[in-house]
Amino acid sequence: METAALANLFKLFATDIECVVLNACYSEEQASALAQHIPYVIGMSKAIGDQAAIKFATGFYSALSSGESVEFAYKLGCNVIQLDGITEHLTPVLKK
16 A cells, blocks of 8 residues: 555544554655654554554454553563564554
């Protein structure tokens, strides 16, 4: 999907969406574009393996469901990757 088209789509829902997670390889460019309209967007700076992506999602969504902030959830997601000994803990990037 074209980055501008995706950003324009999320612009339409900007008042209703607080956070978008693009848990896909090389999604940092799209995350930057979406962050022009959405308060928090997480993308991946490079390729991310399935295990790292799953670990990130597990930590991130667990923190959110416990009432933590998006920023805390992002940090926990990265830390869960690192705790598992996976070196991709710097791959997720948070755009604000």
